[in-house]
Amino acid sequence: MRLLRIRTTGCLQPSIENEFAASSKELADAEAIRIFARNLEQLLMASPLGQKAVMGIDPGFRTGCKVVCLDQQGNLLHNEAIFPHPPHNEARQAAAKIQALVEQYKIEAIAIGNGTAGRETKDFVEHLHLPKNVQIFSVNEDGASIYSASKTARDEFPDYDVTVRGAVSIGRRLMDPLAELVKIDPSSIGVGQYQKDVNQTDLKHSLDQTVISCVNRVGVNLNTASTHLLTYISGLGPQLAQNIVDYRTANGPFHNRKELLKVPRLGAKAFEQAAGFLRVPDSDQPLDNSAVHPESYGIVERMAKDLKCTVQELMKSPELRAKIDINKYVTDKVGLPTLTDIMAELEKPGRDPRGPLKKFEFSNEVHTIEDVKAGMELPGIISNITNFGAFVDIGVHVKGLIHISQLAPGKFIKDPTQVVSLQQQVMVKVLSVDLERQRISLAMT
Numbered sequence: 001m002r003l004l005r006i007r008t009t010g011c012l013q014p015s016i017e018n019e020f021a022a023s024s025k026e027l028a029d030a031e032a033i034r035i036f037a038r039n040l041e042q043l044l045m046a047s048p049l050g051q052k053a054v055m056g057i058d059p060g061f062r063t064g065c066k067v068v069c070l071d072q073q074g075n076l077l078h079n080e081a082i083f084p085h086p087p088h089n090e091a092r093q094a095a096a097k098i099q100a101l102v103e104q105y106k107i108e109a110i111a112i113g114n115g116t117a118g119r120e121t122k123d124f125v126e127h128l129h130l131p132k133n134v135q136i137f138s139v140n141e142d143g144a145s146i147y148s149a150s151k152t153a154r155d156e157f158p159d160y161d162v163t164v165r166g167a168v169s170i171g172r173r174l175m176d177p178l179a180e181l182v183k184i185d186p187s188s189i190g191v192g193q194y195q196k197d198v199n200q201t202d203l204k205h206s207l208d209q210t211v212i213s214c215v216n217r218v219g220v221n222l223n224t225a226s227t228h229l230l231t232y233i234s235g236l237g238p239q240l241a242q243n244i245v246d247y248r249t250a251n252g253p254f255h256n257r258k259e260l261l262k263v264p265r266l267g268a269k270a271f272e273q274a275a276g277f278l279r280v281p282d283s284d285q286p287l288d289n290s291a292v293h294p295e296s297y298g299i300v301e302r303m304a305k306d307l308k309c310t311v312q313e314l315m316k317s318p319e320l321r322a323k324i325d326i327n328k329y330v331t332d333k334v335g336l337p338t339l340t341d342i343m344a345e346l347e348k349p350g351r352d353p354r355g356p357l358k359k360f361e362f363s364n365e366v367h368t369i370e371d372v373k374a375g376m377e378l379p380g381i382i383s384n385i386t387n388f389g390a391f392v393d394i395g396v397h398v399k400g401l402i403h404i405s406q407l408a409p410g411k412f413i414k415d416p417t418q419v420v421s422l423q424q425q426v427m428v429k430v431l432s433v434d435l436e437r438q439r440i441s442l443a444m445t
Contacts, residue, residue: 029198031387036203037210039385040186042422044214047357048176049137051224052108055101056171057125058141058163059117061085066167067098069105073224074172074179076157077105079164084124085117095128102130110134111174113141113166119367119395135359137174140383140423143184144169152183152228178218178354182211183228215277218353219291222260222278223253235273240266256283257294279350286312290349292342299329299342315346360425362395369398369438376430377445382420390420392428392442400440402428407444419444 051072058066064081071077078101084094101107112122122138147153148165157165172180181189186207215232222244230241240263247263248254257275260266276293283289287297303324304314314320326339363378365371372378372394380392383399390407391399407419420426431441 026199029202032198033203033206035385035387036187036198037206038417039422040189040207040210041214043140043189044178044181044211045218045354046177046423047354048178048352049109049135049174049357051175053106054171054175055098055105055107055110056167056169056174057110057112057121058144058167058170059113059115059121061117062087063163064088065094065117065121066163067101068164068167068171069101069107070168070171070175071105074168074175076160076164076168079160079167081163085120091124094124098125098128099130102134107134109174110136111139111171112136113144113170114138114393115141116397119362119397123367137357137359138362139170139173141166141170141173143181143189144173146188147180147184150183178214179220179226179229182215182232183226186211219277219279219350222257222280223248223282225278233274233277235270240270253282254280256280256285257288281350286315286349290315291345292349296334296338296342299334299339300346302329315349318347321346358425366394366396369396369433369435369440372396372430372433372440374430374432378428378430380426380428380442382422382424382426385416385420385422387416390416392426394428394440394442396440398438398440400428400430400442402442402444406431406442409443 053072054070054074056068056070060066064083065085066081067079068076069078080097082094082097083090085091102110110125112118112125118138118141122136125136144166145162147169148162153162153165153169157168169180169183187203212232212234215229216234220229220233227238227241227245230236230244231238233241236244243264243266244260254260257278257280260271260275260278261268272295276291279290280288285297287294287300292300300311300314304311306328307314307320307323309317309320321343324343326336326343329339330336360381361379363376365376366378378394380394380400382390383393384391387404389401389403391401394400402420404413404416407413407416413419427445428442429445431443433440
């Protein structure tokens, strides 16, 4: 009997080990996917510059810097290459060209990719005698090469090569990160670590849901949104998104939300689901540029009528809104939560929840890892977040690591997101530099 028990235990051991390994892998995958999704959300919700004339620059040394000029809607107006860096060293010609393009296309901002030669190109452009109103930004270019070689990019720019498409993507990311990043497979954007090691089906589902959530939270301009951006709107899909763009191309800009019902195959049900997330800034109906759903327009119009004012006056006047007793408008179909949401939207109609874009500058003291010394305090940007800490771009092409124990010295931190977020601007102190292994250890100040 004892021998049988020993043999049985021996037979069960591999099964138990396999089950435990599978369970551990499942838990690890779930945690990794949670981190990926959270990082992606923060990246998608990065602050946009807005609709401005932008110059996009994809930096490079040997192959030069690819320069594009975009109008306020992100349409490509001009492209060419400049060679300000070694081995070509055509800095004078490059400077003259940049200055001429800025003047010709009335450029308001310059977006420079943060990859190879990014810091050098930003330094070069900043030393040009450009108009004071021209802002210069370093832009995260992760995934730009994936987009430039994709079918989406080929459909958008069939007559241009991958280098031009990549520069366009960099410029558009500055204008609206969300609108541009939705064109890239979320797993290629560069958030988190070891994406290929987790369950790919679960990862894709989680990241796709994150994109959908972000797009619907921000809303989109019905007259400028791309097919890919519209695809993520609740109630729409690839075919209806394409139908909207085709209708807009054939008939011009939408004048109001109701006009959506004229789009082929877009019925009442799809309209009901999508309308609240689609904005029409120039509509005669001011609520069309808000998150208030058309089915609630009547409630707002009743409020305005009771106050003897127009809807537009109601939206502009805090004093008028303060007189509203929302309890008077509660019905069996409309409850207090809905009315509270409506009032909140009337206070900030069409306001982008992502907030204004903040300009950032790296330290002029450091350009390569050799310049970085222990004890230095430097500005940086959080470029990635993991369970064990956060990676920081300090402008030297090597990302420094703030270990979780150094995110809030003297305080126990279980989750790095309690302290930092992706693309957050921070000040860090250099703890050590390992030139041989190309590693920089940092601490939050």
